[in-house]
Amino acid sequence: MTHRVTLSVKCPHCGHIFIDNSYQINGKPAIKVDVKTPRELGTLWLCPIYDCFNHESSIEIREKEVVEVFCPHCSHTLVRDILCKVCNAPMIGFNLTAGGKVNICSRKGCHNHYLVFEDVNVALRLFQEKYENL
Ligand SMILES: [Zn+2]
Ligand SMILES: [Zn+2]
Numbered sequence: 001m002t003h004r005v006t007l008s009v010k011c012p013h014c015g016h017i018f019i020d021n022s023y024q025i026n027g028k029p030a031i032k033v034d035v036k037t038p039r040e041l042g043t044l045w046l047c048p049i050y051d052c053f054n055h056e057s058s059i060e061i062r063e064k065e066v067v068e069v070f071c072p073h074c075s076h077t078l079v080r081d082i083l084c085k086v087c088n089a090p091m092i093g094f095n096l097t098a099g100g101k102v103n104i105c106s107r108k109g110c111h112n113h114y115l116v117f118e119d120v121n122v123a124l125r126l127f128q129e130k131y132e133n134l
Contacts, residue, residue, distance in 0.1 A: 005050040005127060007031075007102060009094035016073035017097060020045060025054050031094075033078065034070040037061055044069065050102070053111055066090070066107045079106060086112040098126050 009031055010017045020032035025047040035044035035057060042059030044067075061067055066089045069078045080093040082103065089107035096102060096115075099122035104113040117123040 006048045007050050008097040009102060010097050011071040011073060011076065012093060012095045013071060013076040014074035016071055018094065025056065026052065032072065034072045035059070036068040036070065037065060061108050063109050064107060069106065084110060084112050086110055098122055
């Protein structure tokens with residue numbers, strides 16, 4: 001059985017929810033953020049399904065390139081002072097609307113990501129609800 005958890009994420013600074021109802025990936029509204037490469041600025045859409053790495057962007061992001069991600073609402077950076085344990089690039093952090101956080105690596109092609117819950121009950125509830133909705 002494949003269990004797919006759809007993440008609803010928001011800005012840790014202003015609380016803006018990063019969902020773009022007009023843009024879908026895998027049939028789900030995508031997570032929309034601003035992205036910056038060493039060359040240009042653009043928009044990045046991420047699949048909201050945890051463990052899915054599909055994404056699309058309005059600009060070219062080269063393989064292995066480290067990008068910076070910003071909130072499209074308040075323009076704060078979402079880069080955290082945590083480094084990826086796999087490739088040493090900075091991690092990008094989103095807050096989950098259900099509580100807790102999800103951190104993803106800022107390097108294209110690196111699939112390191114993890115959820116952080118201060119309250120284990122929030123984690124249980126999140127996963128349980130999704131199982132029941134299958
Ligand atoms: Zn914000
Ligand atoms: Zn990494």
